[in-house]
Amino acid sequence: MKKYMGNKLAIFLFVLPALAIFIAFDFVPIIQVFTYSFTDWNGLTTPNFTGLQNYFDLFTDRVFTTSNRNQLIFAIVITVYQMLFATVFAITISDKKMKGRKFLRVAYFIPVILSVTVVCQLWSAILAGDGLLNQFVKLFNSDFKQNWLGDRYNAIYVIAFVNAWQWMGYQFALIVAGIKSIPSDYYEAARIDGCSNVLAHRKITIPLLAETYKFCLIISLTGGIKAFTEMNILTGGGPNKSTYTLTYMMYNAAFKKSDYGYGLAAASVMVLECMMVMLLINFIFRDKDQKKEEEKARRKRSA
Amino acid sequence: MKKKILSTLMCFSVVATTIMGCGANTNETTNGGSASSTDAGANTQSGSESADSGDKITLSIYTQYADDDTKVPYDYAVEQLKEAYPNVELNLIVQAQDDGQTLKTLAATGQLPDIYQASTDVINTFRESNQIMVLNDVAESTGFLDKLYDANKDLAYAEDGNIYAFPFSGQEYVLWYYNKALFEEYNLEVPTTYDELLNCVEVFTENGITPLALFGQEGWNTAAAYDVIATRYAEGGIKALDEGSASITDDGYVKAAEKMEELVAAGLFQEDATTTNYDQASEKFLSGEAAMFINGQWYIEDATKALGDDVDWMFYPAADAASYEAGKAVFSGGGSASGFAVNPDSENAALAAEVAEFITEKYCEAKVMYRHNPLVAIDTGKQPDSEYPAMMQKLSDTLPTITATTKFTWGLTNSTFNDAIQSESQGLVSGQFTAEEFIEDIADTME
Numbered sequence: 001m002k003k004y005m006g007n008k009l010a011i012f013l014f015v016l017p018a019l020a021i022f023i024a025f026d027f028v029p030i031i032q033v034f035t036y037s038f039t040d041w042n043g044l045t046t047p048n049f050t051g052l053q054n055y056f057d058l059f060t061d062r063v064f065t066t067s068n069r070n071q072l073i074f075a076i077v078i079t080v081y082q083m084l085f086a087t088v089f090a091i092t093i094s095d096k097k098m099k100g101r102k103f104l105r106v107a108y109f110i111p112v113i114l115s116v117t118v119v120c121q122l123w124s125a126i127l128a129g130d131g132l133l134n135q136f137v138k139l140f141n142s143d144f145k146q147n148w149l150g151d152r153y154n155a156i157y158v159i160a161f162v163n164a165w166q167w168m169g170y171q172f173a174l175i176v177a178g179i180k181s182i183p184s185d186y187y188e189a190a191r192i193d194g195c196s197n198v199l200a201h202r203k204i205t206i207p208l209l210a211e212t213y214k215f216c217l218i219i220s221l222t223g224g225i226k227a228f229t230e231m232n233i234l235t236g237g238g239p240n241k242s243t244y245t246l247t248y249m250m251y252n253a254a255f256k257k258s259d260y261g262y263g264l265a266a267a268s269v270m271v272l273e274c275m276m277v278m279l280l281i282n283f284i285f286r287d288k289d290q291k292k293e294e295e296k297a298r299r300k301r302s303a
Numbered sequence: 304m305k306k307k308i309l310s311t312l313m314c315f316s317v318v319a320t321t322i323m324g325c326g327a328n329t330n331e332t333t334n335g336g337s338a339s340s341t342d343a344g345a346n347t348q349s350g351s352e353s354a355d356s357g358d359k360i361t362l363s364i365y366t367q368y369a370d371d372d373t374k375v376p377y378d379y380a381v382e383q384l385k386e387a388y389p390n391v392e393l394n395l396i397v398q399a400q401d402d403g404q405t406l407k408t409l410a411a412t413g414q415l416p417d418i419y420q421a422s423t424d425v426i427n428t429f430r431e432s433n434q435i436m437v438l439n440d441v442a443e444s445t446g447f448l449d450k451l452y453d454a455n456k457d458l459a460y461a462e463d464g465n466i467y468a469f470p471f472s473g474q475e476y477v478l479w480y481y482n483k484a485l486f487e488e489y490n491l492e493v494p495t496t497y498d499e500l501l502n503c504v505e506v507f508t509e510n511g512i513t514p515l516a517l518f519g520q521e522g523w524n525t526a527a528a529y530d531v532i533a534t535r536y537a538e539g540g541i542k543a544l545d546e547g548s549a550s551i552t553d554d555g556y557v558k559a560a561e562k563m564e565e566l567v568a569a570g571l572f573q574e575d576a577t578t579t580n581y582d583q584a585s586e587k588f589l590s591g592e593a594a595m596f597i598n599g600q601w602y603i604e605d606a607t608k609a610l611g612d613d614v615d616w617m618f619y620p621a622a623d624a625a626s627y628e629a630g631k632a633v634f635s636g637g638g639s640a641s642g643f644a645v646n647p648d649s650e651n652a653a654l655a656a657e658v659a660e661f662i663t664e665k666y667c668e669a670k671v672m673y674r675h676n677p678l679v680a681i682d683t684g685k686q687p688d689s690e691y692p693a694m695m696q697k698l699s700d701t702l703p704t705i706t707a708t709t710k711f712t713w714g715l716t717n718s719t720f721n722d723a724i725q726s727e728s729q730g731l732v733s734g735q736f737t738a739e740e741f742i743e744d745i746a747d748t749m750e
Binding site: 042045129147149151152234235236237256257259 | 401403404411424428431432520579583718721722726727733736
């Protein structure tokens with residue numbers, strides 16, 4: 001193994017195809033996004049350099065604040081909903097004595113394989129003014145009838161719920177796989193020590209799933225920041241852009257106003273936000289060895 | 304050491320094979336590309352000749368093909384094309400309702416279809432990038448300009464005085480439809496003032512009927528709803544705002560916003576108007592669940608089919624009787640410089656331009672004959688296959704008295720204002736944004 005790892009040229013050549021694809025389809029476009037964000041460009045003609053003007057306009061745009069608020073709400077709602085329910089459901093069905101666990105395992109995952117459009121149309125019919133939910137409320141002669149998707153302040157929570165409902169199954173599958181990889185010896189030992197089921201999961205399952213949770217957290221939070229499809233189908237970003245996100249701002253500027261420069265400035269901010277979230281999560285979940293090494297390095301420096 | 308050399312050699316061979324594979328493809332593409340660009344040159348020079356010489360030519364066309372109003376004219380045009388241009392075939396690419404996103408992407412990647420339906424926004428954008436053909440000569444040689452109605456002459460020309468698209472729609476109007484049967488059932492007169500309208504709203508709401516079904520998910524419909532009120536206070540409506548000859552802070556526009564806020568609060572529109580799409584709103588109106596509806600005059604055919612004599616359109620209500628009478632001559636809506644445009648880089652650009660003009664004429668004919676819509680861009684000399692519906696006849700009789708129109712949102716030239724008026728009017732319709740916010744936000748955006 002050491003021999004092969006010592007052959008730098010071989011390593012380089014093996015990495016090259018993947019690296020080339022990454023550079024061509026990810027790195028270069030991201031660089032282009034940042035470059036064009038400093039221009040006035042309609043997507044077709046030669047861009048004109050305008051410096052930081054797009055960013056000044058973006059930061060003073062009232063929709064920018066709304067978009068960031070919505071992203072934050074969206075990210076928090078889907079993260080809490082998905083991780084909480086995925087954990088509870090995964091732990092529940094990991095109990096081999098439980099009846100119907102195979103059925104539930106499939107049922108929880110079904111929304112994931114559906115197209116986003118189908119899911120949104122389904123929920124759109126349920127949440128419409130005369131939709132299933134309001135009709136159900138009406139059955140009980142309740143005045144609780146709501147304008148679920150048309151509310152300026154609350155529609156974003158409903159949209160986030162739709163997304164969380166669909167993708168919970170994905171995180172559920174990841175956590176189930178994580179639980180399966182935990183040796184059963186740990187649980188047996190805990191049981192011998194008189195540990196209850198809940199305590200065993202709290203002390204064994206959840207800590208050992210740290211890496212899985214880290215991944216789940218990354219996809220939830222970045223998914224929240226990048227959110228677009230659900231609001232586009234369910235509310236069209238309305239009413240009056242109150243369910244906009246930065247992605248929606250980018251889409252609106254580029255395709256409705258042919259102002260690609262401004263749209264790409266919004267995209268750049270979104271990329272930076274995603275990177276910051278990733279760094280933050282990596283920092284929180286850095287392993288103990290890494291922490292020790294950092295501590296050692298700090299001591300050395302201070303000595 | 305041997306293993307090291309062997310592994311290095313293997314790596315080289317893998318990479319070399321990959322590169323060679325890619326290289327081969329690139330060459331093929333390049334060769335193919337240059338071959339077709341040579342052909343393109345030849346074909347462009349002799350577009351009409353090759354059509355006459357018996358070679359089958361396929362032209363791609365990007366246009367709407369969604370409902371009877373778009374399918375009937377297209378199918379008719381294709382039939383007619385077979386006779387006039389037997390060697391030309393059309394390859395239809397159905398236009399997506401995506402604010403020109405697909406078309407702009409096709410333009411950015413150099414894959415524009417030969418003929419495409421272009422809105423004002425698309426014309427203005429493609430003009431800058433030279434991806435839209437100047438059709439002045441074709442319009443003259445084919446006699447298109449002579450056939451244009453005088454009232455529609457302006458629609459053919461862009462801001463720079465050139466013709467970039469052959470328009471097929473003439474001046475169009477926003478009509479305020481109402482269900483006569485429902486008004487009679489509840490002993491209501493057709494409202495002429497806002498006070499009367501508020502009374503109608505109250506009666507309909509009490510009886511579980513939506514007063515006016517709006518499809519507010521589409522920004523143009525909410526903008527039209529604001530415009531029909533704005534034109535009662537300021538004749539220019541949203542057109543004057545778009546052109547910059549009026550300001551949203553002008554008294555008329557402020558009053559219009561306040562009136563709209565009042566009507567929304569009274570329950571003129573359904574509560575979930577901003578998330579209602581066209582199909583849902585239309586279904587409400589046609590099924591008698593809603594008493595009124597705002598849409599273009601193109602809806603006359605469908606409304607008549609479903610409701611027969613129970614449907615009519617009314618002049619927009621106004622603040623008082625005097626402004627109601629004065630406002631009868633001012634309509635929301637209008638024409639726009641949009642229609643069939645041609646890709647100048649097409650292999651058969653010259654032929655495509657001729658075909659685009661031909662299709663435009665046939666669209667107009669089909670609209671007159673089979674859609675009973677005389678509001679087309681050119682004089683076709685055709686008659687409808689049956690009598691005009693009563694509403695269309697009423698509109699035709701009214702046309703000579705119309706002195707001013709505004710614009711539909713797709714005819715607006717200022718994209719910033721267009722975006723603002725669509726979203727802000729949606730906010731007003733939702734009842735969660737005040738008239739003050741509406742005025743302030745649009746004023747800020749325009750600054």
